[in-house]
Amino acid sequence: MIFANELSKAYTGERGSVRVLNAVSFEAAPGSVFTLLGPSGCGKTTTLRCIAGLEQPDAGEIRLGDRKVFSSREGIQLGAERRGLGMVFQSYAIWPHMTVGENVSYPLDGLKLGRAERDSRVQRALDLVGLAALVDRPAPNLSGGQQQRVALARALVAEPQILLLDEPLSNLDAKLRDQMRREIKRLQRRLGVTALFVTHDQEEALALSDTIALMNNGEVVEVGPPRQLYDAPMHRFTAGFLGLANFVPGTVVGEAGDGVVVETAFGRFAGKRRSGAAPAADLFFRPHKASLAADDRAGSLDVGTGTVAETIFLGETNDVLVERDGQRVRLRLPGRLPREGERLSFAVDPEFSLVFERSSAPPAA
Amino acid sequence: MSDRSPSKPRLRGADVIRHPVPMLAFAATVLVLAYLTLVPLALLVYGSFIDEPGRLPIEASALSLQNYVQVVTDPATYRLLANTAVFTIGATALGIGLAVAFAWLIERTDIWGRNLLLVGIVVPMAIPNMIYSSAWILLLNPQNGWINDLLRQAGLGWLTFNIYSLAGMILVQGLSLASHAYLLVAAPFKMLDPTWEEQSAIAGKGVAATLWRVTLPSLKPALLAAIIFFTVVNMETFDVPGTIGIPAQVNVFSTMIYAATQPEYSGLPDYGLASTLSIVLLLAAACLIWVYQRQTRHAKQFVTVTGKGFRPRRISLGRYRLPLTAIAFAVVAAISLLPVLMLIWRSLMPFYMAPSPKALGLVSLKAYVDLFAGYDLGQVLRNTALMSITAGIATTLLAALVAWLVLRAPVPAGWRSMLNRLAFLPMAIPSIVIGLSFIFVYLTLPIPIYGTIWIIAIAMVTKYIAFSSGMMMAAQMQISPELEEASRLAGAGWGRTYRRITFPLLTAALVNCFLWVVIHVVRELAVAVMLYSSRSEVLSTKVWSLWLGGWVAQASALGVLTILALVLLLGLPPTVIRLRRKLRDLREAAAVPAEA
Ligand SMILES: Nc1ncnc2c1ncn2[C@@H]1O[C@H](COP(=O)(O)OP(=O)(O)OP(=O)(O)O)[C@@H](O)[C@H]1O
Ligand SMILES: [Mg+2]
Numbered sequence: 001m002i003f004a005n006e007l008s009k010a011y012t013g014e015r016g017s018v019r020v021l022n023a024v025s026f027e028a029a030p031g032s033v034f035t036l037l038g039p040s041g042c043g044k045t046t047t048l049r050c051i052a053g054l055e056q057p058d059a060g061e062i063r064l065g066d067r068k069v070f071s072s073r074e075g076i077q078l079g080a081e082r083r084g085l086g087m088v089f090q091s092y093a094i095w096p097h098m099t100v101g102e103n104v105s106y107p108l109d110g111l112k113l114g115r116a117e118r119d120s121r122v123q124r125a126l127d128l129v130g131l132a133a134l135v136d137r138p139a140p141n142l143s144g145g146q147q148q149r150v151a152l153a154r155a156l157v158a159e160p161q162i163l164l165l166d167e168p169l170s171n172l173d174a175k176l177r178d179q180m181r182r183e184i185k186r187l188q189r190r191l192g193v194t195a196l197f198v199t200h201d202q203e204e205a206l207a208l209s210d211t212i213a214l215m216n217n218g219e220v221v222e223v224g225p226p227r228q229l230y231d232a233p234m235h236r237f238t239a240g241f242l243g244l245a246n247f248v249p250g251t252v253v254g255e256a257g258d259g260v261v262v263e264t265a266f267g268r269f270a271g272k273r274r275s276g277a278a279p280a281a282d283l284f285f286r287p288h289k290a291s292l293a294a295d296d297r298a299g300s301l302d303v304g305t306g307t308v309a310e311t312i313f314l315g316e317t318n319d320v321l322v323e324r325d326g327q328r329v330r331l332r333l334p335g336r337l338p339r340e341g342e343r344l345s346f347a348v349d350p351e352f353s354l355v356f357e358r359s360s361a362p363p364a365a
Numbered sequence: 366m367s368d369r370s371p372s373k374p375r376l377r378g379a380d381v382i383r384h385p386v387p388m389l390a391f392a393a394t395v396l397v398l399a400y401l402t403l404v405p406l407a408l409l410v411y412g413s414f415i416d417e418p419g420r421l422p423i424e425a426s427a428l429s430l431q432n433y434v435q436v437v438t439d440p441a442t443y444r445l446l447a448n449t450a451v452f453t454i455g456a457t458a459l460g461i462g463l464a465v466a467f468a469w470l471i472e473r474t475d476i477w478g479r480n481l482l483l484v485g486i487v488v489p490m491a492i493p494n495m496i497y498s499s500a501w502i503l504l505l506n507p508q509n510g511w512i513n514d515l516l517r518q519a520g521l522g523w524l525t526f527n528i529y530s531l532a533g534m535i536l537v538q539g540l541s542l543a544s545h546a547y548l549l550v551a552a553p554f555k556m557l558d559p560t561w562e563e564q565s566a567i568a569g570k571g572v573a574a575t576l577w578r579v580t581l582p583s584l585k586p587a588l589l590a591a592i593i594f595f596t597v598v599n600m601e602t603f604d605v606p607g608t609i610g611i612p613a614q615v616n617v618f619s620t621m622i623y624a625a626t627q628p629e630y631s632g633l634p635d636y637g638l639a640s641t642l643s644i645v646l647l648l649a650a651a652c653l654i655w656v657y658q659r660q661t662r663h664a665k666q667f668v669t670v671t672g673k674g675f676r677p678r679r680i681s682l683g684r685y686r687l688p689l690t691a692i693a694f695a696v697v698a699a700i701s702l703l704p705v706l707m708l709i710w711r712s713l714m715p716f717y718m719a720p721s722p723k724a725l726g727l728v729s730l731k732a733y734v735d736l737f738a739g740y741d742l743g744q745v746l747r748n749t750a751l752m753s754i755t756a757g758i759a760t761t762l763l764a765a766l767v768a769w770l771v772l773r774a775p776v777p778a779g780w781r782s783m784l785n786r787l788a789f790l791p792m793a794i795p796s797i798v799i800g801l802s803f804i805f806v807y808l809t810l811p812i813p814i815y816g817t818i819w820i821i822a823i824a825m826v827t828k829y830i831a832f833s834s835g836m837m838m839a840a841q842m843q844i845s846p847e848l849e850e851a852s853r854l855a856g857a858g859w860g861r862t863y864r865r866i867t868f869p870l871l872t873a874a875l876v877n878c879f880l881w882v883v884i885h886v887v888r889e890l891a892v893a894v895m896l897y898s899s900r901s902e903v904l905s906t907k908v909w910s911l912w913l914g915g916w917v918a919q920a921s922a923l924g925v926l927t928i929l930a931l932v933l934l935l936g937l938p939p940t941v942i943r944l945r946r947k948l949r950d951l952r953e954a955a956a957v958p959a960e961a
Contacts, residue, residue, distance in 0.1 A: 054850050080853040081862075093851035097869045106865070107855035158856065 002028040002162060002196055007050055007060035020046050021057065022218040028194055028211065030065075030161075033185070035197045037205040038215035039241070044198045047215070048166050051196060052087055053080035064162060081110075086155030086193075087164040090171065092147045094139045100126070100150055101135035107158040125157040128187060145176045152184070156191065163188065163195045169204065181208055202242050206230065214238050234274060236356045239284050246329045247282040249358065256301070262355055265325040266304030271353030280358040285348045288317070288332040293347040302353075304329070305345045308338045322346065386859040387774045391784070394766055398787045401827045402794070405802030409647075412640035412805055419633035422640075423809045432641035445642075448531060449617040452606065453599040455535035460542025460599075461592055463696070464550050467543070469576065470693055472554040475679045477690045485697035488705070489544040491931035493888040493905060494537075494604035496924035499912055500704035501537045502528055502609065503711055503921075511707065511719055529613035538605045540700050546595055553587040575680075586660070593657040597650050601795030603891035608912070618646045619797045619891065626801060626895065636805070643798040651793040658789075705928065712921035732918035736926075740907070740919065749887060749903040752818040756825035757883040761875055763826065764788075764833035768841040769867060771834075773849065785834075792831040799824050800895025816898035824896060825886045833878050840874030841867075873945065884934050887927070904930075 009021040021043050028034030036044040049055040051062060053069065056077055062070040064085070069078040086107075095103055105122045113121070126132045129149035134142070142150065148168065155163055168184070169177045185208055188195045199205050205212050206226045213223045214237070222229060222238045233239040240247070250264035252273075259272045262283045269283050293303045306324035320331045320338055331346055338344055412422040416431035436442050467486050470476045489497060504512045505528035513525040527533065581588070603619040610620050624630040625639040682689055710720050712732050718724035736742045770776075771785045791799070803824045807815040814820045844867060852862040868875075890905040897906040904927050911920035 052850075052854060054853070079858070080850070081856050081858050083854075084856075085854055087851065087854040089847045089851055091845060091847050093845065093847035095848060095851070095866060095870075097872075106852070106857075109861075110856040154851075154855065164854075 001030045001063070001065055002026075002034065002051060002194060003061075003063040004047070004051065005061040005063075007047065007057045007062070009046060009050065009055070009057045020218050021050070024060070024215070024218070024220050026213045026220055026223055028196060030194050031192045032210035033188055033195045033197055033208055035199060035205045035209035035212045036215055037199060037202060037209075037212050037241075038221075040200055042215045043218040044200070044215055045166055046218075048164055048196060048198050052085060052164055053078060053083050084158075084160055085162050085164055086158065086160040088148075088151045088155050088166070088168045090167045092151040092168075092171075094142070094147050094150055094154075096138075096140045098139055099135065100131065100137050100139060100142070103139055103150055104153045104157050107154060111158065121157055125153040128156065129153045129183070144172055145180065148172065148180060152187070156187070156193075159191075161193060163193045164198075165195060166198045167200070168197075170199075170201070177204075184208070206242070214241060216241075231352060232272075233354070236274070236282075236284075236359055239354065239356070244287050244330060244332075245284060246287060247284055247356070248327060248329055250281055250283050252279045252281050252355065259350070259353075260355055261301065264304070265327040266306050266322070266329065267299065269302050269304070269348055269353055270350045271355040273355045275357050278357055282356045282358055284354045284356055285352055287319075287330045289349045289352040290329075290331045290333070290346045291349075292333055292335070293345040295345055297347065298345045302350050303345055303347050305343065308340050308342045308344050311337055311340060313337055320344075387770070387776065390766065391770050391774055391776055391780070394763070394770055395784060395787065397763065398767070398784070398830070401823070401830065402787070402790050405799065405806050405827070406794070408805040408809060409640050409643055409798065409802040412636055412802075413644050415637040415640075417637065418635040421636060421808050422805055425637075432637045435638065436641050436645065445616055445618060445621055448615055449600060451531055452534055452538070452617055453596055455531075456538035456542055456599045457592060457596050459535060459539025460546050460595060461550070461588070463539070463543035463700075464546035464591075465581075465588070467547055467693070467697075468551040468554040469580070470689065472551055473580070473680055474682050474689075476682060476686065476693060478694065482693055482697055485694075485701045486547050487544050488701035489541050490548075491935050492541070492705070492928050493890065493908070493924075493931075494541050494602070495608050495890045495905065495909055495912075496708065496927060497541050497704060498537050498605050498608035499908075499917075499920060499924060500708045501533075501540075503707050503717075503917075504528075504703065505533065509717060509719070514719055528609060529615075531610075531615050533613070534605050534609050534615065537609060538599060538602065541605070542595055542599070543700060545598075546591055549591045549594070550584075550588065553584050590657060590660050593653055593660060597653045597657070597793075600653070601646065601650055601797065603797050603894070607890070607894070607909075618642060619795060622646070622797050622801060623891075623895070626804070636801070639801055643795070643801055646795050647793060647798055650795055654793040708921050708924050708928075712918055712925050714918060717917070732922040733926075735919050736922055740911070742907075742923075745902050745904060745907045748818045748901055752822045752825070752901075752903055753883045753886040755819075756822040756829070756886050757879045759822070760826045760829050760833050760882045761837075761879045763830060764837040764878060765841075765868075765871060765875060767830070767834045768837035769863065772838060772841050773846060788834040789831050791827050791829075794827070796828060796889065796891035797895060799827050800892045803827075803892075803896055816900060818901040818903065821893050821896050821901060821903065824892045825882075825889065828889065828892055829882050829885060833882060836878050836881065837871070837874060840871055840878075844870050880934055880937055884931055887931060887934075 004027070005025050007021050007024040008019070010017045010019045012018075024043070024047055026034070036047055038044055046055060050057045050070070051064075057070065057072065059072040060070070061068065061073070064083060067078075068074070068076055069083050070076055095106070098106070101122055104125055105118060108118050108121060122135070123132060126135060129152050131146060131149050131153065134146065139147075139150070148171075151168070165184070169180055172180060181204060184195075197205075197208060209226055211223060212226055212229055214221045214229065214235075216237055222233065222235050229238055230242050233242070236247075239245050248262075248264045248266065250262040250269075252260050253263045253268070254261045256270040259270050260281075261268055261270050262281055264283055269285075271283055271285075273281075297303045298305045304322075304324075306322035306329070308320060309323040309328065310321040312319040314332075317332045317334045318337050320333050322329050322331060322344055333346075408422060413432055414428040414430065415422050415425040416429045417425050417427075467482065471479050471482055471486075476482070492500075502510070504510050505526050507513065507525070507527045507529065510525075510528065516522065516524045526536075528537070601619055603623065606615075606617045606620045607623065610616060611624070616624070622639045622642050625635045625642065628634055707720075711717070713728045713730070714724065715727065715729060715731055718727060767784065767788045771781050771788070774781060794802075803820060804815075807820050814823075848870070849862050849866055852866045853859075857865065887904060890909060893903050893906045894909060897903065902910070904923065908920050908923050908927065911917075911923060
């Protein structure tokens with residue numbers, strides 16, 4: 001288990017101090033993949049490095065399992081070498097003056113193992129990543145994917161409970177990335193380690209995680225399973241950051257069941273209210289939660305009407321931009337490709353419509 | 366749990382991770398550097414307030430401003446200033462001018478024999494300046510300098526040149542500087558983006574206009590840095606002024622400081638006056654170093670270097686190709702070949718004979734035999750080896766530590782930049798001043814190494830720690846911090862991480878730095894000449910004392926041997942690199958079957 005409580009950190013530079021982490025809290029369940037996701041510069045790496053012990057937060061508390069490794073209140077700061085973690089660095093950090101075998105056996109040096117036990121552990125770790133044949137290969141002549149595997153084997157060889165991964169896939173090409181993603185997930189399941197994973201790639205996060213903590217500007221915005229964050233985000237930032245999103249400006253005009261009704265340029269829609277009571281609101285729905293509606297349903301609740309402004313054929317589906325009164329929504333409609341300029345009615349699944357308070361800032365996506 | 370640190374209830378500071386090992390290393394390094402630089406400087410300043418000739422600062426009874434009054438009011442000071450300025454500016458102009466001309470010819474044009482020219486221009490690197498000066502004295506002294514003789518024989522007596530003059534000092538220092546400066550200015554010439562020059566050629570400008578209007582201005586930051594750097598070098602140098610200027614009675618600051626401490630020149634050693642002169646020189650050097658640092662920082666933003674592996678197109682010299690080639694070879698011969706040949710010739714002659722077929726009959730190895738038989742050369746060689754290797758190892762290790770601490774230590778950034786400045790400080794301390802201040806330190810502190818080779822070795826560490834730290838920082842920067850962090854995550858503390866990861870990755874840089882220091886320590890005369898005794902003679906001081914004692918053949922012979930040793934040392938780094946590459950290739954070849 002990884003437990004972070006109210007971590008704060010500021011860097012003091014020439015132009016004063018910059019707050020990088022602001023009361024970051026989360027808890028990663030044992031044996032799960034916990035992902036820190038967020039835009040570039042939001043503090044993911046800094047958080048990970050604080051957990052690793054490579055960086056010291058200004059305030060807060062970190063526990064790993066039942067060990068308290070950092071606490072500003074109690075004056076505890078355990079060095080990185082004493083936290084018993086495995087870590088895969090973005091650059092892999094394979095030591096170039098050693099062979100593959102020497103790289104992988106290095107973490108065992110402090111453990112006082114017998115020669116046989118040591119060799120068998122190295123062998124097992126390399127088997128795990130499918131590189132057993134390369135034990136004696138000098139580290140510099142490995143491909144990117146092989147280096148990645150060596151890094152993984154090295155992180156796992158001392159059998160840590162916790163594995164930290166900082167964008168481990170970002171230096172690989174698309175095909176290899178997909179393959180390694182599966183392998184990491186398989187290994188993590190098999191070994192039952194808790195993995196703390198950092199990425200700015202939302203697709204990767206959705207595919208790999210049991211839980212995602214979405215970060216922005218040094219704060220944790222929202223924590224939850226991928227499905228929940230994607231389908232029923234509590235925060236506007238989450239809705240905008242994960243996947244494609246429509247935010248249609250409108251006004252709350254009434255209630256409907258457990259939600260509210262919003263009047264927009266395209267029509268009236270029902271949706272679950274997320275925050276605030278102001279009438280000015282934005283209707284949120286994902287493009288693929290809309291479908292073509294029969295013309296005679298125009299004007300009824302959850303159906304919108306507009307003119308097709310742009311279409312793109314994507315194979316399995318079509319990307320359709322519908323316009324009305326200067327507003328646009330994006331829809332993903334399978335089947336017939338609508339003509340540009342055509343009048344079109346679409347229905348939005350009220351299960352997946354949300355109503356957010358109007359924000360002055362434009363949505364992130 | 367045992368992991369609690371009970372003392373501090375609250376942590377302070379933004380990026381401080383309290384770890385005893387780096388903290389201790391940091392504190393120890395600061396202390397060592399302070400001991401190597403600040404303690405001598407403090408005693409120097411103290412010494413400058415003492416006006417009791419014949420006495421050391423520690424023995425003085427009263428402080429006074431008399432030395433400063435004397436320095437400011439004595440017209441001799443202004444003559445000294447004028448001499449130093451003319452010498453510095455003249456030698457810098459000649460040296461940099463030659464270096465730039467050769468850099469352009471060798472790196473940018475289609476001149477013939479480029480590799481040979483290159484070898485020729487860098488040869489003086491292996492010749493200590495004192496020995497270089499002696500060779501030029503043999504060639505150009507007014508009585509029987511070989512070149513002067515030839516000129517007189519040819520009826521060109523009016524062309525003879527007296528080396529015992531300010532102009533002679535400038536000539537020798539400038540020629541020797543050309544080779545050092547070449548290495549500094551050739552790199553930017555090599556990497557200059559050729560498209561700029563091509564643009565100018567397309568715009569219809571000729572070769573000369575292109576050189577003057579495009580090439581040189583775009584190299585201005587690099588050239589300016591080189592000019593300032595070598596100005597400092599010339600201002601403080603002792604070898605050439607000491608060998609040529611002292612007998613010619615043309616003094617500059619460094620020789621004046623030396624003379625003030627030598628009873629044979631001034632009756633009683635006047636350490637107070639020497640200290641005051643040192644401080645004037647030190648302040649001037651410090652100002653220039655400050656400008657140099659600003660300039661080089663600035664230069665980084667203005668990079669003319671693209672770093673791509675293009676092969677720059679060479680400028681065709683056309684009908685000037687042959688004459689320019691001839692001139693270039695003549696100049697290189699004068700810079701490198703002529704002095705070395707003269708030195709060899711003189712070392713084979715029992716007494717001076719101008720080179721001629723007739724004199725060949727007199728050739729003998731007597732001077733070399735004398736060195737080993739009569740002058741206890743074994744002791745000198747042992748001293749030199751021990752002193753230079755100790756200084757080399759100590760400087761290299763200290764520099765590596767400084768580099769790591771400045772770039773990587775988990776201490777506040779302010780501390781690290783302070784350490785950086787402390788390590789850079791000796792750059793501004795002239796060699797002769799280091800020598801003088803070390804006399805004070807070891808005649809004051811109860812450390813009994815005065816008069817041994819160890820005081821010279823420690824002074825050499827002070828002299829070269831700034832350059833070495835710079836070299837090691839460049840190497841440390843090449844090592845990604847993640848390589849060290851990965852080791853800590855793998856359970857290794859700071860010590861083991863440094864030993865198993867950082868240090869091995871620095872091997873090549875450490876070897877280079879060590880050889881660089883050894884070469885310079887062997888060359889260095891000014892530090893050693895202030896600190897040696899009959900027990901602790903080293904190569905440079907032995908040549909010096911043989912020369913002063915009139916044992917010209919023996920001095921020449923020892924000079925030839927020194928040059929030989931330095932050539933071997935200079936050739937070593939490329940050999941080491943080749944060897945390492947070969948070993949790695951072998952290891953790779955051995956590892957290939959494992960993949961199948
Ligand atoms: N040593 C440092 N000194 C000053 N500022 C820093 C330092 N390290 C990080 N920062 C700043 O802290 C913020 C967070 O950095 P961090 O590396 O944690 O971002 P990130 O979320 O990992 O981004 P990315 O996805 O680009 O890797 C950034 O604005 C960065 O500029
Ligand atoms: Mg990052």
